Amino acid sequence: MPGKLQDYVARIEDLAREQGLRYHPIDFELVPPSFMMEVAVYGLPVRMPHWSFGVRWIYQMVQHKMGHSRIFEVVFPGNPNRAYLVNSNSLEENCLVTAHVLGHADFSHNNALFVRSQREAGDHIVEQAAAHAQRIDAAIEAHGLRRVEAVLDAALALEQHIDVQYPVSRPDYPPPKKQAEETAPKEPFQQRFLDLPGEGQAVPAPALPQEARIPPHPEADLLWFIARYGPALEDWERDIFLAVREESFYFLPVFNCQIMNEGWASYWHARLLREADFLPDELYVNAMKTHSDVVRPYAGDSQIALAINPYHLGFNLWERIIRDHGLEHARRAMMEEDDFGFIRNYLTADIARELDLFVYEARWDGEVRVTESNLHQLHEAILAPKYNFGAPRVLVDDLRADGTLVLRHDHATDGRGLDPQRAQRVLEYVHRVWRRPVVLYTIDAHGEEECLRA
Amino acid sequence: MSLSDTLAGEHGNRWYDLFSRGTRDWLRHNEKIREAVQQALPDLIARSDVLSRPDNRTVQVPVRFMEHYRFRLLTPQQQQGAGQGKAEPGDVLRPGRGQIGGSGGAGGNDDGGVSFVMEFRVDDILDWLWEELQLPNLKPRDAASLDDEDYVREGWDRKGARSRLARRRTLKEAVKRRAVQGRAALPIVNEDLRFRQLVRRQQPSTNAVVFFLLDVSSSMDEQCRRLAKTFFFWVLQGIRRQFARVETVFIAHTVSAWEFHEEEFFQVRGEGGTQSSTAFQKALEVAAERYDPSRYNSYLFYASDGDNFMEDRHRARALLEELATRMNFLGYAEVSSRHHQRLNTEVGVLFRRLAELGAPCGSYAISSEADIWPAIRAFFTEQADEVES
Numbered sequence: 001m002p003g004k005l006q007d008y009v010a011r012i013e014d015l016a017r018e019q020g021l022r023y024h025p026i027d028f029e030l031v032p033p034s035f036m037m038e039v040a041v042y043g044l045p046v047r048m049p050h051w052s053f054g055v056r057w058i059y060q061m062v063q064h065k066m067g068h069s070r071i072f073e074v075v076f077p078g079n080p081n082r083a084y085l086v087n088s089n090s091l092e093e094n095c096l097v098t099a100h101v102l103g104h105a106d107f108s109h110n111n112a113l114f115v116r117s118q119r120e121a122g123d124h125i126v127e128q129a130a131a132h133a134q135r136i137d138a139a140i141e142a143h144g145l146r147r148v149e150a151v152l153d154a155a156l157a158l159e160q161h162i163d164v165q166y167p168v169s170r171p172d173y174p175p176p177k178k179q180a181e182e183t184a185p186k187e188p189f190q191q192r193f194l195d196l197p198g199e200g201q202a203v204p205a206p207a208l209p210q211e212a213r214i215p216p217h218p219e220a221d222l223l224w225f226i227a228r229y230g231p232a233l234e235d236w237e238r239d240i241f242l243a244v245r246e247e248s249f250y251f252l253p254v255f256n257c258q259i260m261n262e263g264w265a266s267y268w269h270a271r272l273l274r275e276a277d278f279l280p281d282e283l284y285v286n287a288m289k290t291h292s293d294v295v296r297p298y299a300g301d302s303q304i305a306l307a308i309n310p311y312h313l314g315f316n317l318w319e320r321i322i323r324d325h326g327l328e329h330a331r332r333a334m335m336e337e338d339d340f341g342f343i344r345n346y347l348t349a350d351i352a353r354e355l356d357l358f359v360y361e362a363r364w365d366g367e368v369r370v371t372e373s374n375l376h377q378l379h380e381a382i383l384a385p386k387y388n389f390g391a392p393r394v395l396v397d398d399l400r401a402d403g404t405l406v407l408r409h410d411h412a413t414d415g416r417g418l419d420p421q422r423a424q425r426v427l428e429y430v431h432r433v434w435r436r437p438v439v440l441y442t443i444d445a446h447g448e449e450e451c452l453r454a
Numbered sequence: 455m456s457l458s459d460t461l462a463g464e465h466g467n468r469w470y471d472l473f474s475r476g477t478r479d480w481l482r483h484n485e486k487i488r489e490a491v492q493q494a495l496p497d498l499i500a501r502s503d504v505l506s507r508p509d510n511r512t513v514q515v516p517v518r519f520m521e522h523y524r525f526r527l528l529t530p531q532q533q534q535g536a537g538q539g540k541a542e543p544g545d546v547l548r549p550g551r552g553q554i555g556g557s558g559g560a561g562g563n564d565d566g567g568v569s570f571v572m573e574f575r576v577d578d579i580l581d582w583l584w585e586e587l588q589l590p591n592l593k594p595r596d597a598a599s600l601d602d603e604d605y606v607r608e609g610w611d612r613k614g615a616r617s618r619l620a621r622r623r624t625l626k627e628a629v630k631r632r633a634v635q636g637r638a639a640l641p642i643v644n645e646d647l648r649f650r651q652l653v654r655r656q657q658p659s660t661n662a663v664v665f666f667l668l669d670v671s672s673s674m675d676e677q678c679r680r681l682a683k684t685f686f687f688w689v690l691q692g693i694r695r696q697f698a699r700v701e702t703v704f705i706a707h708t709v710s711a712w713e714f715h716e717e718e719f720f721q722v723r724g725e726g727g728t729q730s731s732t733a734f735q736k737a738l739e740v741a742a743e744r745y746d747p748s749r750y751n752s753y754l755f756y757a758s759d760g761d762n763f764m765e766d767r768h769r770a771r772a773l774l775e776e777l778a779t780r781m782n783f784l785g786y787a788e789v790s791s792r793h794h795q796r797l798n799t800e801v802g803v804l805f806r807r808l809a810e811l812g813a814p815c816g817s818y819a820i821s822s823e824a825d826i827w828p829a830i831r832a833f834f835t836e837q838a839d840e841v842e843s
């Protein structure tokens with residue numbers, strides 16, 4: 001049976017290349033379902049230990065036992081890509097999954113965000129994450145579980161708070177300019193301008209050299225800031241923060257392109273299997289049954305869903321884009337967009353109507369009511385949970401002379417304040433590694449400024 | 455491309471079969487829960503209905519999954535989302551909870567509300583509690599008077615009763631002798647025989663008896679009984695911790711008193727008024743009949759809402775004073791939902807008088823779960839003081 005699958009895999013890959021899919025080689029591996037479940041929970045095959053993963057894992061186990069969730073494949077972009085297939089799935093399912101994986105590999109090889117992240121975080125994320133895990137194990141050995149756990153509590157709680165505008169290996173803020181300005185050679189024009197009578201003395205030198213404010217601008221990358229500027233962190237603690245940050249750089253494009261990426265892979269598994277005339281009819285029919293399970297919008301017998309299945313939405317959008325604009329156009333969109341652009345540019349009113357998409361409002365007492373909405377509101381309802389890596393915008397505002405870390409929540413952008421209990425707990429996590437006061441400004445339910453301290 | 459069903463041939467062991475990271479982290483989570491529960495223990499046990507399964511030496515405590523906190527926005531009054539399906543604007547897809555006939559059972563959407571039950575061994579809990587609250591261990595009030603004579607084995611002799619023959623010792627002697635005598639030796643001769651010796655030794659008594667007296671008159675409502683039950687339970691556990699053998703006597707009373715088995719004791723429900731003296735009388739009778747004060751450490755706990763017939767006052771006081779001479783300690787737990795007259799009740803005054811006489815006793819007002827732990831702590835610390843003074 002593996003022999004047969006191996007044969008099909010090779011032929012499906014040939015077909016994919018003929019269709020213009022371009023990707024790094026893929027290492028396929030058949031693994032038991034228990035392993036699959038762990039990969040789904042940890043997001044990576046080998047990842048640092050933390051009790052919070054244990055909670056997610058038990059949820060997943062319960063879901064799995066109740067038959068609510070099935071994991072078909074996981075693929076990690078890189079060179080080579082690493083794809084895991086479940087060894088208990090049928091040949092039909094695994095043929096489908098293979099074609100699906102090729103779609104993902106093509107996507108991650110060409111999409112701009114993925115390309116950038118692989119250039120930044122490296123294209124061996126699986127190995128890098130395993131190395132992080134190993135370093136953290138060594139830290140536990142050296143400093144004890146409790147201390148390492150305290151650092152991971154803080155670092156993983158801030159997992160989403162990175163800034164991918166800057167590179168992974170980001171330099172410190174430039175030093176204060178006071179000396180540099182005086183000694184640096186002036187531009188020729190500037191020099192001549194200063195030489196004009198009366199101009200040289202016009203700029204009075206500041207009486208006291210001004211201390212450069214740190215950070216010079218509000219800083220979104222909390223993990224980096226704490227690792228670089230934490231006044232009392234030990235080196236191994238900084239290392240853990242940077243390890244978590246590096247993994248976040250890998251996870252961000254996965255998160256930001258989920259609808260496109262799953263849609264693209266679903267489109268290609270359907271198309272490749274349809275064109276794979278070497279597959280027996282029966283296998284094709286069975287594989288297509290699985291396909292329709294994966295891309296169907298509703299769970300169970302229900303005819304209404306309060307969440308949109310990204311496989312379903314992405315698949316339908318790509319089908320229409322390719323039908324209406326051709327494959328070349330679609331490939332370009334695949335390379336250039338993320339979910340934000342994809343939804344705004346390609347989810348038209350017609351498609352929304354065709355797919356019966358709607359906006360609803362859930363009240364505090366549990367009532368869920370469908371609301372009147374326009375296309376823009378629909379876009380926002382789909383995209384709202386995806387902004388800023390799904391996290392509130394919390395920025396470093398100031399590092400005071402006494403070492404106090406001042407955080408400020410950008411409530412104007414987020415539209416409301418932070419949940420104070422949770423925020424307080426996060427501050428306590430941070431305080432344990434920052435070891436100086438930590439302050440956070442946000443607003444309460446009435447819009448009044450609220451200051452939390454730890 | 456390599457497609458391998460098993461990696462055993464290629465890369466050695468399938469490393470992921472060797473352990474489960476999910477299990478590892480899940481166990482660590484549970485460990486943290488245990489620690490957290492341990493810290494909140496005094497609070498938790500006061501709340502939980504610990505006596506529901508008296509034979510089982512475990513307590514079940516419902517706990518929630520621990521949350522790894524992150525920054526999150528306040529939950530707004532209204533939250534928007536995108537859905538899919540045949541629905542028109544204005545359709546209500548899910549009724550609010552405020553509506554009549556709403557789906558009460560179909561809930562479970564509150565996130566973070568998942569809880570599971572953890573079982574703790576009572577012995578572990580006691581160890582934690584004693585450590586956490588730094589409670590002293592109980593001591594026999596007066597060790598000298600509590601001596602208990604017993605025979606203990608000590609040494610060997612060549613003569614003795616057949617029943618005390620030490621076989622192993624005898625055989626060892628035979629082996630030694632044969633080693634000296636060589637081949638012709640007999641297997642066992644009379645000189646080899648060794649017998650265990652017994653001597654009389656005085657031993658401190660490790661027996662204890664605990665009398666639980668409960669007022670079951672109509673004024674004792676469900677809440678009062680629950681408080682009494684919880685208080686009794688933890689006191690008993692604490693005493694059990696100290697003595698090898700603990701016997702219990704359960705006496706319930708209204709205007710007369712009866713002895714009960716533990717199982718029935720808390721279910722007993724009486725009618726009418728209260729005459730505490732009947733219970734004290736009963737306790738005295740039982741103690742005289744079955745528990746010799748020289749062989750038993752005796753404790754008595756009385757739980758009542760404090761009401762007692764005025765006419766009973768003198769009789770009750772006399773009996774209490776007599777009890778005080780026999781007991782290591784008398785404890786009075788006033789369980790009442792009324793806060794205003796803490797220990798200023800008829801029975802409360804009785805015990806206060808007793809304390810003024812210098813008898814070993816203590817009174818505890820318990821009107822809510824929060825009072826239980828301080829009461830238990832007070833009992834054990836007072837006990838230690840009594841012993842030292």
